[in-house]
Amino acid sequence: MANPTTDIPSYWDRYVQGVPPQDPEKALKSAGWTQYPGHGPGLELLGEPASALELGFGRGNAVAALAAQGVKATGVDLSPAAVEQARQQWEHLGAEFHHADATEFLAGTGQRWGAIYSVWGAAWFTDPGALFPLVYDRLEPGGRFVFSHAPAVPDSYGVQGMYGAGFSGRQVWVYRWAYEPEEWAQILRRHGFGQVRVWEEPAPKTDHVGTLIAVATVS
Numbered sequence: 001m002a003n004p005t006t007d008i009p010s011y012w013d014r015y016v017q018g019v020p021p022q023d024p025e026k027a028l029k030s031a032g033w034t035q036y037p038g039h040g041p042g043l044e045l046l047g048e049p050a051s052a053l054e055l056g057f058g059r060g061n062a063v064a065a066l067a068a069q070g071v072k073a074t075g076v077d078l079s080p081a082a083v084e085q086a087r088q089q090w091e092h093l094g095a096e097f098h099h100a101d102a103t104e105f106l107a108g109t110g111q112r113w114g115a116i117y118s119v120w121g122a123a124w125f126t127d128p129g130a131l132f133p134l135v136y137d138r139l140e141p142g143g144r145f146v147f148s149h150a151p152a153v154p155d156s157y158g159v160q161g162m163y164g165a166g167f168s169g170r171q172v173w174v175y176r177w178a179y180e181p182e183e184w185a186q187i188l189r190r191h192g193f194g195q196v197r198v199w200e201e202p203a204p205k206t207d208h209v210g211t212l213i214a215v216a217t218v219s
Helices: 008-017 024-029 061-068 080-093 102-107 128-138 181-190
Strands: 051-055 072-077 096-099 113-119 139-149 158-163 173-178 194-201 211-217
Touching: 024 061, 051 061, 051 128, 061 072, 061 080, 072 080, 080 096, 102 128, 113 128, 128 139, 128 181, 181 194, 181 211
Parallel strands: 051 072, 051 113, 072 096, 113 139
Antiparallel strands: 139 211, 158 173, 194 211
16 A cells, blocks of 8 residues: 555645636735635734744745734644745745755744644644644644634544545545544634634535634643
């Protein structure tokens, strides 16, 4: 059986390369937490951090938007293509982009941030038992951890497998973690976070998929 880890970076490369480029001005204005541009809360959920780190930055829009506001903004992503594209488009704003696995990056640094966040990124695709303690340790006192992703399918919780190249493609897969908001809140509290708030942000249209958003702090 093929090693499921060998092609994960190339899977994310294909994803990034399949997303059409955005107009820079619109990209900066649309940075937020939901899958619907301009809908739902914005980056104000992070508070007013002097520094921020995004785990799995994709196109890098949120990192760039924070850098444009004067925040020392950093992003880490597993995809080499994502890093290259983000650097070319956003590095002039002072944003920093690193190619690494999120848990390895956090475990290998002594730096702390005022906010660590994930917009449909690594917080969805990483075991919270491995990721959340690292995030907690790398946040400054009072720092916020914010993440968003799709809500859980009813009665389908825990780790979820997904074939990355379709059912007729190469054998490569990724894992996601899914829980109801109450369970996410309990997981965050178990790892020491306080002022925890987790909810499902409704979609702009009835019966469309909403967005799970979590906000927690380090005391």
